[in-house]
Amino acid sequence: MEYLLHLLVMFGIFGALASAANIDAGYGGVLSFAYAAVFGAGAYVTAYLLGPQSAPVWLALPAAVAVGIGANLIVAAIASRLADGDFAVATLAAHGLFAAVVANTDLVGGPMGLQIPQVQVGGLSLSSPIVAAAIALSLLTLSVAAAYKLQRSSLGRALRVVREDAVLARSLGIDASACRVAAMAASGALVGAAGFVFASYVQFVHPDSFTTREAVLIVCMAIAGGLGTPWGAVAGAALLVLLPEGLRWVGLPAASEGAMRDILYGSLLAAFVLLRPAGLFGCFVPAAKPHDTTVR
Amino acid sequence: MSGRTIELKNVAVRLGGVDALLDVSAAFDVGVVAIIGPNGSGKTTVLNVLSGLVRLSRGSASILGKNLSTIPAHQIARMGIARTFQTSRILEWTDIRENVAAALSRTDLGGNGPSEAYRLAEASLTAVGLESLAGVRASTLSFGERKLVELARVHVRKPFIALLDEPVSGLHPSKFPIVADVISQVAARGGLVILVEHDYEFVREVAGQVVALSAGRLVGSGAPAEVLNDRAVLASFGGA
Numbered sequence: 001m002e003y004l005l006h007l008l009v010m011f012g013i014f015g016a017l018a019s020a021a022n023i024d025a026g027y028g029g030v031l032s033f034a035y036a037a038v039f040g041a042g043a044y045v046t047a048y049l050l051g052p053q054s055a056p057v058w059l060a061l062p063a064a065v066a067v068g069i070g071a072n073l074i075v076a077a078i079a080s081r082l083a084d085g086d087f088a089v090a091t092l093a094a095h096g097l098f099a100a101v102v103a104n105t106d107l108v109g110g111p112m113g114l115q116i117p118q119v120q121v122g123g124l125s126l127s128s129p130i131v132a133a134a135i136a137l138s139l140l141t142l143s144v145a146a147a148y149k150l151q152r153s154s155l156g157r158a159l160r161v162v163r164e165d166a167v168l169a170r171s172l173g174i175d176a177s178a179c180r181v182a183a184m185a186a187s188g189a190l191v192g193a194a195g196f197v198f199a200s201y202v203q204f205v206h207p208d209s210f211t212t213r214e215a216v217l218i219v220c221m222a223i224a225g226g227l228g229t230p231w232g233a234v235a236g237a238a239l240l241v242l243l244p245e246g247l248r249w250v251g252l253p254a255a256s257e258g259a260m261r262d263i264l265y266g267s268l269l270a271a272f273v274l275l276r277p278a279g280l281f282g283c284f285v286p287a288a289k290p291h292d293t294t295v296r
Numbered sequence: 297m298s299g300r301t302i303e304l305k306n307v308a309v310r311l312g313g314v315d316a317l318l319d320v321s322a323a324f325d326v327g328v329v330a331i332i333g334p335n336g337s338g339k340t341t342v343l344n345v346l347s348g349l350v351r352l353s354r355g356s357a358s359i360l361g362k363n364l365s366t367i368p369a370h371q372i373a374r375m376g377i378a379r380t381f382q383t384s385r386i387l388e389w390t391d392i393r394e395n396v397a398a399a400l401s402r403t404d405l406g407g408n409g410p411s412e413a414y415r416l417a418e419a420s421l422t423a424v425g426l427e428s429l430a431g432v433r434a435s436t437l438s439f440g441e442r443k444l445v446e447l448a449r450v451h452v453r454k455p456f457i458a459l460l461d462e463p464v465s466g467l468h469p470s471k472f473p474i475v476a477d478v479i480s481q482v483a484a485r486g487g488l489v490i491l492v493e494h495d496y497e498f499v500r501e502v503a504g505q506v507v508a509l510s511a512g513r514l515v516g517s518g519a520p521a522e523v524l525n526d527r528a529v530l531a532s533f534g535g536a
Binding site for chain 2: 152154157158160161164165167168169170171172173174175176228
């Protein structure tokens with residue numbers, strides 16, 4: 001039972017992360033590989049405040065959300081200056097920078113990570129699997145609702161124009177930068193909150209929890225589920241959180257399980273890109289084009 | 297109103313090492329102005345300058361007295377300027393109704409929701425004869441239909457200034473009156489239409505003023521009959 005609840009927690013957290021990636025990439029056309037870093041920043045801030053600083057939860061959660069927003073807006077700033085391919089590489093570099101900083105900063109435990117005492121809210125422990133599952137699924141519900149709301153809003157419509165044709169957007173009076181900033185602030189808030197849920201659940205943050213594997217996994221979930229639709233992230237997270245668990249029943253040696261997961265993720269992503277580029281529920285395939293095109 | 301509607305003073309634009317415009321000065325108030333000239337003469341560049349999509353190398357361009365060099369493109373569009381493109385810019389992943397509704401901002405809608413945007417979009421699609429295709433995915437459209445969708449986008453915004461890049465190019469002549477009608481609606485509201493066009497018959501029909509460009513330079517300006525019959529102007533086009 002505890003194992004199933006743990007899977008639900010991970011499904012909720014990664015579903016919210018994939019939903020944030022969908023808001024940025026599916027609506028805003030910004031395909032970032034820095035979500036694990038933004039997620040990690042939210043988790044580390046939570047751990048630092050709840051651990052060494054003994055700060056209350058009501059301070060740690062907004063702080064994680066604020067850091068998520070700030071970190072994702074740095075990504076937005078990078079996006080405004082670079083075309084798609086360069087941008088993706090730059091976000092991977094930003095992720096590498098985050099990993100190097102947290103692994104070498106004593107303040108947050110360096111390579112040893114940071115332990116958090118058990119956090120109680122209203123007599124409920126945030127590290128209890130059932131409480132954490134409820135919180136993670138609530139966050140996932142919130143992220144899907146946010147994506148729905150965005151899709152139907154004038155901001156969502158403007159973002160779709162920006163995503164498909166930045167020059168057209170400008171000629172229609174759409175401020176592409178302001179739209180992207182608004183969307184990426186919202187998605188950054190979700191990612192930061194996911195960091196809080198993760199840190200308070202596992203009571204431990206470590207550089208190994210936020211590697212490029214997680215960075216790629218979040219993007220894979222968004223793409224496999226389908227960009228540009230609120231349910232895509234849910235489907236992608238369900239597929240990529242639950243499916244690898246099936247490997248446990250295959251009876252592989254523990255040492256090769258991680259490698260097999262990587263192979264599975266890579267194969268699934270390649271299969272979706274080749275066979276179903278719009279993903280399971282998607283309505284949009286990101287085009288390989290620069291954000292802005294010089295007009296003559 | 298401060299100054300002329302549009303004023304270009306000694307405008308020069310250099311794109312990718314090529315002089316697209318050289319020392320062009322012109323001023324327009326209201327009505328319909330056609331820019332003619334051979335391919336590569338700088339016609340589209342003028343529209344791009346006026347919509348803020350390219351920056352000047354020298355000179356100045358202003359709309360209603362406001363210097364465009366200090367205004368981002370999206371804010372220029374919000375000044376009541378709508379445009380079409382030589383190669384239509386269509387949102388391929390959505391339907392035609394959404395393509396037109398996308399041109400309407402929250403301000404345009406006066407606080408009304410998406411249903412009002414779709415109602416206005418459908419009215420504009422009717423104005424360009426595409427009402428039966430409102431729900432059709434844009435990626436399936438023909439070249440000419442794409443041109444008309446862009447025209448509907450201009451129509452729905454009720455702009456003060458409309459910049460139309462080859463609006464009848466690729467259209468069946470039976471559709472020309474639709475384009476002429478949208479143009480005359482903007483002019484009738486006291487607005488200004490600047491169209492780039494190769495079809496001189498259409499230019500004669502709709503324009504009150506013609507500006508001729510050749511190799512990035514202004515080589516003629518005046519009434520259509522005057523410029524289109526000017527041998528020196530036509531000779532500068534290289535036999536066009």
